[in-house]
Amino acid sequence: MPSLPEGKPEVLAKIDERVSFKKDEEKWIFEDGDEEFEYDDDLQRWVPEKRKIENDERELKEELKKEKKRKIEELKEQERNKPKSPPQTGVYITNLPSDTTLEEIEDAFGKLGTIGENLITGEKKIKLYRNEENQFKGDALVVYLKPESVDLAIEMLDGIQWRPLSKETIHVEKADFSHKESDSKAHNKDLTEEQKQVIKKRLQRLKSRSDDWKDDIQVEYERRQAEERFKHFVVLKNVFDLKTSEDDLFEIKQDIREGCEEIGSVTNVVLYDLEPEGIVSVRFSSKDDAARCAQEMNGRYFDGKKLEAFIYDGKSKYRRKEVSKEDQSDRFGTWLEG
Incomplete structure (x- = not known):
């Protein structure tokens, strides 16, 4: 100086x-x-001089904006390169009685979805785990044809008494055997043409059986699951307007995520850029956090606009231009997928 x-x-x-x-x-x-x-x-x-201070502040804001855009681009790149995990179609069951039979397991779990089959032998994909003395350990694996059956089996059977007079309850959880995927691909290369034809026919038969399978239990389960799922979604209104640029929309999305993550764990944020009311949905891991977000965000100002915040009603349909891979599983209304 x-x-x-x-x-x-x-x-x-x-x-x-x-x-x-x-x-x-x-x-x-x-x-x-x-x-x-x-x-x-x-x-x-x-x-x-105040003007110089203002210029310095302006330059600092520009630098911060550039840095924020750089981080946003890094997040986009990470999302594009994120490996897709295979769907989980197996459930692992523990604490079964020592005299449990394969038929009992097939009867109980088969009511909740189509159980997969070994496409060469036709055997059901049910495994009972045994110790070195060949005694049943009380653990079993059931592999379904479709991943939706996994959630249904956990919802309906986890924590139940396996038999009416039994005091013990079983535990059902998702089974992770994705490490076997590479082995399966390698094995498929060694199949003969005859085996491939057998597999093709069995797949068609399983698909037909799975498409036909539907009962009151699943319908009721899906209804209750949807109602519970809606409680995890918060809808924010007046977040942006239709003149907002795509770059600014992505920046707004990040700002909303950061703000909501101060309240609880956020699993996804979706902007409905065709809605004149500036709709954004936020999905929380916990419905309690979602309820708290709706309460705290309602009436708060964001970028000069007064927000409206509420739990999704399960009926309203919101529109957007396109669906990214990140957001495909978070459709509202008729688009809502688990």
Whole structure:
């Protein structure tokens, strides 16, 4: 910082050419190279010119905006490169009675979906785990044809008494055997043409059976599951308008996610950019966090607009231009998928 002259600027201007009066802004200015100061009458001293401070703040905001865009691009790239995980179609059951039979398991779990088959032998994909003495350990694996049956089996059978007089309850959870996928692909290369034809016919038969399979239990389960799922969604109104650019929309999406993550764990944020009311949906891991978000966000101001926030009613349909891979599983209304 240069050495600032002392004294009244009216007097200094007569002896120091660096001091001048700006008529259009009605203020005294002291210029020394690239640095400018203005005289503050209240403080009776030279202070950095406000315009320079504003320029510095503007440059800082531009740098922050560029950095934010860079991070957004990194997030987009990470999302594009995220590996797709195979669908989980198996359930792992524990705490079964030691005398449980394969037929019992097939009867109970077969009511909740089509159980897969070994496409060569035709055997049901049910495995009872045994110890070294070939005694049943109380653990079993059931592999369904469709992943939807997994959630249904967990909902209906986890924590039940396996037999009416039994005090023990079984535990049902998703089975993770994705590590076997590469082995399966390698095995498929060794199949004969005859085996491939057998597999094709069995697949057609299983698909037909699965498409026909539907009962009151599944219908009721799906209804209850949908109602519970809706409680995890918060709808925000007045977040943007139809003139908002795509870049700004993506930035808004990130800002909404960051703000909501201060309340609870957010699993997805969707912008419905064809809605004039500026609709954004936020899905929380916990329905309690969703309820708290709706309460805290309702009436709050975002980018100069007053927000409306509420739990999704399960009926309203919101529109958007296109569906990204990140958002495919979060359709509202008739588009809603688990």
